[in-house]
Amino acid sequence: MIKAGIIGATGYAGGELVRLLLSHKDAEIKWYGSKSYINKNYYEVYQNFFEIVPDKCMDDNLDELSEIVDVIFTATPQGYCSSLLCSKILSNCKIIDLSADFRMKDTEVYEKWYGIKHKSPDLIQEAVYGLCEINRKQIKDTRIVANPGCYPTCTTLSLYPLVKEGIIDVNTIITDAKSGTSGAGRSTKTDNLFCEVNENIKAYGVTDHRHTPEIEEQLSYAAGQNVTINFTPHLVPMNRGILTTSYASLKKETSYEEVREVYEKYYKDEFFIRVLDRDVYPQTKWVSGSNFVDVNFKIDHRTNRIVVLGAMDNLVKGAAGQAVQNMNIMFGLEETSGLKHVPMFP
Ligand SMILES: NC(=O)C1=CN([C@@H]2O[C@H](COP(=O)(O)OP(=O)(O)OC[C@H]3O[C@@H](n4cnc5c(N)ncnc54)[C@H](OP(=O)(O)O)[C@@H]3O)[C@@H](O)[C@H]2O)C=CC1
Numbered sequence: 001m002i003k004a005g006i007i008g009a010t011g012y013a014g015g016e017l018v019r020l021l022l023s024h025k026d027a028e029i030k031w032y033g034s035k036s037y038i039n040k041n042y043y044e045v046y047q048n049f050f051e052i053v054p055d056k057c058m059d060d061n062l063d064e065l066s067e068i069v070d071v072i073f074t075a076t077p078q079g080y081c082s083s084l085l086c087s088k089i090l091s092n093c094k095i096i097d098l099s100a101d102f103r104m105k106d107t108e109v110y111e112k113w114y115g116i117k118h119k120s121p122d123l124i125q126e127a128v129y130g131l132c133e134i135n136r137k138q139i140k141d142t143r144i145v146a147n148p149g150c151y152p153t154c155t156t157l158s159l160y161p162l163v164k165e166g167i168i169d170v171n172t173i174i175t176d177a178k179s180g181t182s183g184a185g186r187s188t189k190t191d192n193l194f195c196e197v198n199e200n201i202k203a204y205g206v207t208d209h210r211h212t213p214e215i216e217e218q219l220s221y222a223a224g225q226n227v228t229i230n231f232t233p234h235l236v237p238m239n240r241g242i243l244t245t246s247y248a249s250l251k252k253e254t255s256y257e258e259v260r261e262v263y264e265k266y267y268k269d270e271f272f273i274r275v276l277d278r279d280v281y282p283q284t285k286w287v288s289g290s291n292f293v294d295v296n297f298k299i300d301h302r303t304n305r306i307v308v309l310g311a312m313d314n315l316v317k318g319a320a321g322q323a324v325q326n327m328n329i330m331f332g333l334e335e336t337s338g339l340k341h342v343p344m345f346p
């Protein structure tokens with residue numbers, strides 16, 4: 001049985017980790033870490049866990065926690081994990097960090113886009129970017145997983161086969177993304193008030209969203225050259241879900257069948273990536289509550305561009321689900337263990 005501790009268990013991503021780990025047959029939660037609810041019953045924070053979770057919230061002492069668990073999930077704000085992680089903790093247990101602290105290999109890029117000083121630059125190289133379908137081999141042997149961002153997961157996975165196989169001109173990629181408001185976390189921001197989100201759609205982070213360099217770095221590895229993209233996220237009036245629509249120029253005239261073959265090559269054996277049937281395009285409802293990413297594409301022969309769509313649940317494949325998938329890989333468990341939920345519809 002894998003003993004797990006969660007720091008930030010009282011946030012949206014942490015709450016989703018609790019939900020998933022409770023039904024995982026090979027894992028048990030030993031620590032519900034919090035900053036504001038120490039000694040309160042965990043179910044008092046989220047009453048959906050009433051009579052399911054009897055435990056109290058604990059503090060956020062990573063040091064003490066590392067001595068009693070096999071893995072710690074940090075579902076905490078940017079800068080938290082990197083400010084506390086050290087070799088002593090890493091000699092005790094494995095870390096899966098849901099923040100962006102260890103996602104990018106260049107400290108300067110992190111500091112520029114996040115506006116905070118990185119406190120453990122010496123650990124960055126050791127961390128593995130936990131995009132499971134792409135980095136499975138490296139994830140297996142690492143002590144630190146940098147769990148990918150929600151938008152980067154959806155954008156990168158939906159474009160990856162095209163970039164890897166050189167089908168598109170990688171410097172023509174434009175990604176337009178939409179997210180439900182749980183993506184912004186539980187802390188109150190006036191931007192996320194019901195009356196400012198309901199019946200409204202707004203772009204944010206235009207030209208400077210912090211996920212831009214993360215997506216660019218991953219696509220650059222796939223392309224074997226530097227990739228820059230235009231990335232524009234939008235907040236939409238939904239609780240959960242991300243839809244990304246990406247556009248790129250094809251290098252040459254290409255048929256549906258050729259592109260389909262490329263997607264099949266990479267994803268036909270991937271349980272969590274579903275390449276939909278021809279002319280059926282991903283919808284957030286079809287993946288809600290599940291660890292699936294649905295993808296599909298259409299070639300616009302008139303403009304010689306391809307339109308690629310991806311949909312997933314930001315809290316599952318975009319956060320807690322992928323974190324559990326990473327745990328499964330790190331501990332040699334069945335990769336799909338605890339994650340085979342059928343999406344909720346409607
Ligand atoms: N929401 C999403 O869709 C996704 C989130 N993530 C990442 O996961 C992490 C958590 O996000 P999310 O759940 O949305 O955020 P929330 O704001 O909902 O939760 C934040 C959590 O962090 C805890 N916390 C805050 N400050 C501290 C601190 N100084 N020390 C210890 N714990 C602290 C809070 O504890 P308390 O409540 O007790 O104060 C709470 O449990 C972030 O890094 C985010 O970027 C990644 C992918 C998707």
Ligand SMILES: CC(=O)N[C@@H](CCC(=O)OP(=O)(O)O)C(=O)O
Nearest residue numbers: 099100148149150179180183184
């Ligand atoms: C709707 C919304 O605000 N989404 C968040 C992204 C979700 C998230 O928490 O980002 P990470 O995946 O990097 O942790 C944002 O745009 O910053």
